[in-house]
Amino acid sequence: MVKANNTKTPQLILEEQYQACERASFFKRLGAYIYDLFAIGAVLMLATVFALLVVVILAKIAVIDLSLYKDSADYLGQSPLFLTYLCAVIIGFYAYFWSKAGQTIGMKAWRLRVQNSDGSNISFTQSLIRMATSAFGLGTFMALLKGRNAFQDLWAECEVVVLTKELSNWKGFKGMGFMDEDKNK
Template sequence: MPASDSAPPWRRLAAVFYDVLVLVAIWMFAAALVLLAFHGEVDVAHQPALYHFVLQGVLLALTALYFVFSWSRGGQTIGMRAWRVRLVDENRRSPMPARSLLRFAFSLVSMLGAFGFIWCFFDPDRRAWHDVMARTRMIVVQKA
């Protein structure tokens, strides 16, 4: 695949920023459901450690579901649509759910120290580290 249609790092980061806004809304909805389930009596500061572990696990699962579902069903999250970038596999199709989940897992590691995005500046195809590992890439979607 030619590097000329690869999404530049600034566009990727802009899409991530938009997606964080969507994720905050999802996380707030999940927190509201927890409060509803406990009739507003959740005192987070005095909950056992297991509660925090479970809550963080649920938020991580919701985040994974958002990305994996979006990438597998069209290759774009809401932020990626706004910034006209798309995730594709080696065949220029939306990745299958297993590959999307793999990319999500690698992206968690890739976020440590932002080295995954820095990788874009050294890769000839401008792929992030998690894209290299998952055999995916971000491309720019041309206007219709």
């Protein structure tokens, strides 16, 4: 009779550890959102500088006319396209970090991670569903309930968990995929 090999691979062990994490409370999520506001503010400032540069260049080559506006900032302030651009930047920020790393900067600080129930990263589509159903953060109030899943988590079929200190500091998780191999081996 041949004995079965019961050794677990490091990937399987890690997946089990991610699956065992408890769901994040409302207050931890709120803390991460507050941290993310600072990061989003910085990203929006850079996006605005880029938009101002584009407007100035387009005005210099006579593609747009700024004579009806006080300056290029006034032009941007009255442009619905600029508001759409800023919304796309915010959505892109969250969708990128959630789908690639499972964490934004604020979530990293609070040791939170958005993931599928098997511990894998959510897809880009799931992150867009989370954004569309979050109702500007109001869906997070559902995390006050016993199950601690927010409305957007239910719709996107994912969960936000609190990582252990070991998982939070694990150096093998590069943030660009669920299981990045160690390149130094």
